[in-house]
Amino acid sequence: MTLSAVLRVGLGALAGGLAAVAAAWLAPTTGQAAPFVVLVVVAVAMIGLWLGAIPAIAAYAVAAVAILIDTISSGGRSVDSPYIVRLAAFAIGTPLVIMLAARAESRDRDSRRAIDASASVRQLAFDERQGADATRRDLHAALELVEQERSRLQEVAEAIPEPLIAYDADGRGSFANRAALRIFGRSFYDRPIDEWARSAEPRDELGEPLPREAWPQLRARREAFRLRLLVRLPMTARDLLVDVEGTPLPDGGSVLLLRDVGKEVDERRRLSRFASFVAHELRNPLAVAKARIELANRDASRSHRATSHGARALESVDAAIGILERLELFSRAEAGRLDAEAEPFDLRAAIDSGIERLRARGSDREVRVTVNGDPTISGDQPLTEQAITNLLINADRYSEAEMPIEVQIDTRDGPIVRVRDAGPGISDELAEVIFRDRVSSARGLGLGLFLVNAAMQAQGGSVQLEERRPRAAFVLRWPSAIASGDRREIGQTGTQS
Numbered sequence: 003m004t005l006s007a008v009l010r011v012g013l014g015a016l017a018g019g020l021a022a023v024a025a026a027w028l029a030p031t032t033g034q035a036a037p038f039v040v041l042v043v044v045a046v047a048m049i050g051l052w053l054g055a056i057p058a059i060a061a062y063a064v065a066a067v068a069i070l071i072d073t074i075s076s077g078g079r080s081v082d083s084p085y086i087v088r089l090a091a092f093a094i095g096t097p098l099v100i101m102l103a104a105r106a107e108s109r110d111r112d113s114r115r116a117i118d119a120s121a122s123v124r125q126l127a128f129d130e131r132q133g134a135d136a137t138r139r140d141l142h143a144a145l146e147l148v149e150q151e152r153s154r155l156q157e158v159a160e161a162i163p164e165p166l167i168a169y170d171a172d173g174r175g176s177f178a179n180r181a182a183l184r185i186f187g188r189s190f191y192d193r194p195i196d197e198w199a200r201s202a203e204p205r206d207e208l209g210e211p212l213p214r215e216a217w218p219q220l221r222a223r224r225e226a227f228r229l230r231l232l233v234r235l236p237m238t239a240r241d242l243l244v245d246v247e248g249t250p251l252p253d254g255g256s257v258l259l260l261r262d263v264g265k266e267v268d269e270r271r272r273l274s275r276f277a278s279f280v281a282h283e284l285r286n287p288l289a290v291a292k293a294r295i296e297l298a299n300r301d302a303s304r305s306h307r308a309t310s311h312g313a314r315a316l317e318s319v320d321a322a323i324g325i326l327e328r329l330e331l332f333s334r335a336e337a338g339r340l341d342a343e344a345e346p347f348d349l350r351a352a353i354d355s356g357i358e359r360l361r362a363r364g365s366d367r368e369v370r371v372t373v374n375g376d377p378t379i380s381g382d383q384p385l386t387e388q389a390i391t392n393l394l395i396n397a398d399r400y401s402e403a404e405m406p407i408e409v410q411i412d413t414r415d416g417p418i419v420r421v422r423d424a425g426p427g428i429s430d431e432l433a434e435v436i437f438r439d440r441v442s443s444a445r446g447l448g449l450g451l452f453l454v455n456a457a458m459q460a461q462g463g464s465v466q467l468e469e470r471r472p473r474a475a476f477v478l479r480w481p482s483a484i485a486s487g488d489r490r491e492i493g494q495t496g497t498q499s
Contacts, residue, residue: 007056010053010054010056010057011056011057011060012060013049013053013057014049014053014056014057014058014059014060014061015057015060015061015063015064016064017045017048017049017061018042018045018046018049018058018060018061018062018063018064018065018068019061019064019065019067019068020045021042021044021045021046021061021065022042022064022065022066022068022069023068042065042069045061045065046058046061046062046065049061062097156177159177159179160179160180162179162181162259163181164181164259164260164261164262165178165179165181165182165184165185165186165190165258165259165260165261165262166178166179166181166182166257166258166259166260167179167182167190167191167257167258167260168251168255168256168257168258169219169222169223169255169256169257169258170253170254170255171223171253171254171255173195173219173220173223175188175190175191175192176255177191178190178191182260185235185242185260185262186233186235186260187235187236190202190219190258190260195217195219195220198219199214199217201234201236202233202234202235202236203232203233203234204217204218204231204232204233205231205232205233206229206230206231206232207230207231207232207243209232212231218231218246218248218258219256219258221248222248222249222250222256222257222258223250223254223255223256224250225248225250226247226248226249226250227246227247227248228245228246228247228248229245229246230243230244230245230246230263231243231244231246232244242262243262243263244260244261244262244263245260245261245263246258246259246260247259247260247261280326284322284326285323285326288319288322288323288326289323291319292316292319292320292323295312295315295316295319296316298312299312299313299316317362317363317364320359320362320363321362321363324359324362324363324391327388342381342382342385342457342460342461342462343382344380344381344382344461345380345381345382345383346378346379346380347378347379347380347381347383347386348377348378349377349378349379349386349411349413349417349419350371350373350377350411351383352383352386352387352390353371353390353409353411353419355387355390355391356387356390356391356393356394357369357394359387359391359394359395360391360394360395360398363395363398365398367398367401367405367406367407368406368407369394369406369407369409370406370407370408370409371409371410371411372408372409372410372411373410373411374410374411374412374413374414375411375412375413375414376413377411377413379413379417379480380480381417381461381463381480382457382460382461385457385458385460385461386457386461386478388453388454388457389453389454389457389458389465389478390409390419390421390478392450392451392453392454393421393450393454393476393478394407394409394421395450396423396450396451397421397422397423397424397474400423400426400474401423401424401425402424402425402426405424405425406424407421407422407423407424408420408421408422409421409422410422416479416480416481416482417479417480417482418477418478418479418480419477419478420468420475420476420477420478421475421476421478422469422473422474422475422476423473423474423475424473425472425473426471426472427469427470427471427472427473427474428467428470428471428474429470430470433467433470436451436467437451437452437454437455437465451465451476454476454478458478458479458480461480461481462480462481463478463479463480463481464478464479465477465478465479466479
């Protein structure tokens with residue numbers, strides 16, 4: 003019991019006792035019983051109303067004790083009918099008043115509990131509304147972010163020049179960029195897969211129909227792949243040869259990236275013609291500039307500083323001429339006009355020429371050359387010098403500083419030249435495409451290794467990536483014997499690795 007409850011009980015007992023004493027004093031004074039009954043009953047009722055049922059019981063008990071003491075102290079006087087009426091009224095009426103007070107108190111507690119419960123429910127509802135509002139705001143922000151990301155991805159996809167098509171987990175097209183719609187219309191994108199197959203007639207590059215499980219939209223849901231296939235365009239009814247790259251998505255969908263092979267061939271032809279034009283137009287002016295610089299350098303009256311500037315200018319002109327030579331070689335290889343003479347020459351001389359060209363580019367990196375066997379072979383010396391030069395330039399460009407380049411000539415088991423750089427090696431992904439045209443690691447024209455491959459195939463030989471990491475090693479191989487005067491021609495397909 004709390005201190006507050008104890009005080010209420012004590013206050014009730016005190017009030018009941020005082021009411022009983024007052025009533026006992028007033029009764030003989032007035033000669034009437036009513037004040038005794040009314041005063042005590044009213045006091046108990048008021049206590050029950052203000053303080054509760056328990057303080058009223060305490061008041062009742064104390065009043066009863068006071069009445070009992072008064073009766074004993076009176077010596078039995080006044081024990082008459084009015085007195086009995088007073089006792090009966092007190093004994094019966096006061097408990098009834100206490101019961102009413104207890105009921106009122108119980109209802110008051112229930113009412114307070116209901117009010118408290120209502121307030122709790124209102125607070126809970128308010129908190130729920132606040133939480134729901136916060137959730138709606140978070141959801142709205144998340145949807146806006148998703149929409150922004152979707153718009154950004156769509157912008158990136160639209161910027162891709164190749165056709166790109168996305169599919170959902172059910173195989174339905176969910177997005178196609180403008181390039182895809184321009185070439186294929188909605189045939190790849192908006193048709194059921196079986197209807198698409200009936201109109202597109204997917205075939206491999208040899209013209210054989212693809213089985214259903216090999217259709218690119220279905221295969222891309224299972225695995226990443228690359229393949230070349232023929233499809234018929236519904237708008238023009240012509241066949242189109244395309245390279246397809248499929249990638250599965252985490253949600254069960256897939257993405258297809260398609261490249262028009264014929265368009266790439268046309269672009270390469272245009273580049274080849276442009277390279278040939280540039281090489282032809284610039285060769286004579288650069289040759290004249292080189293001759294004038296060499297003539298000026300012979301002037302004994304020139305200062306040392308002017309001579310030094312002339313030497314550096316000559317190096318720059320030689321570097322430009324080297325670029326034109328590579329462009330012309332690329333143009334000839336693409337056009338299928340790369341001829342190779344088979345004449346005896348010294349591989350060591352070809353390597354020395356490549357080192358001189360490397361020095362003309364301003365490199366002072368050490369090149370260590372070892373020879374095993376007779377370095378004289380039969381082949382095309384200019385093409386060989388170009389191939390070795392490109393390998394040396396690549397090795398110098400990507401090797402670690404101050405580390406030498408190692409070149410090995412070995413003709414004991416067939417003529418080979420091995421060029422090994424000083425790291426950091428070549429990634430597996432790049433190694434798969436390194437001999438294709440215009441493959442570059444952000445520096446140079448991206449033609450170096452493509453031209454190496456073309457020059458070696460023209461001689462009936464090959465180039466191989468022998469080591470990938472931690473250092474890259476390329477090996478040039480020639481046939482064991484090539485008849486003198488034999489000519490070999492590289493075709494357009496011969497340039498591909």
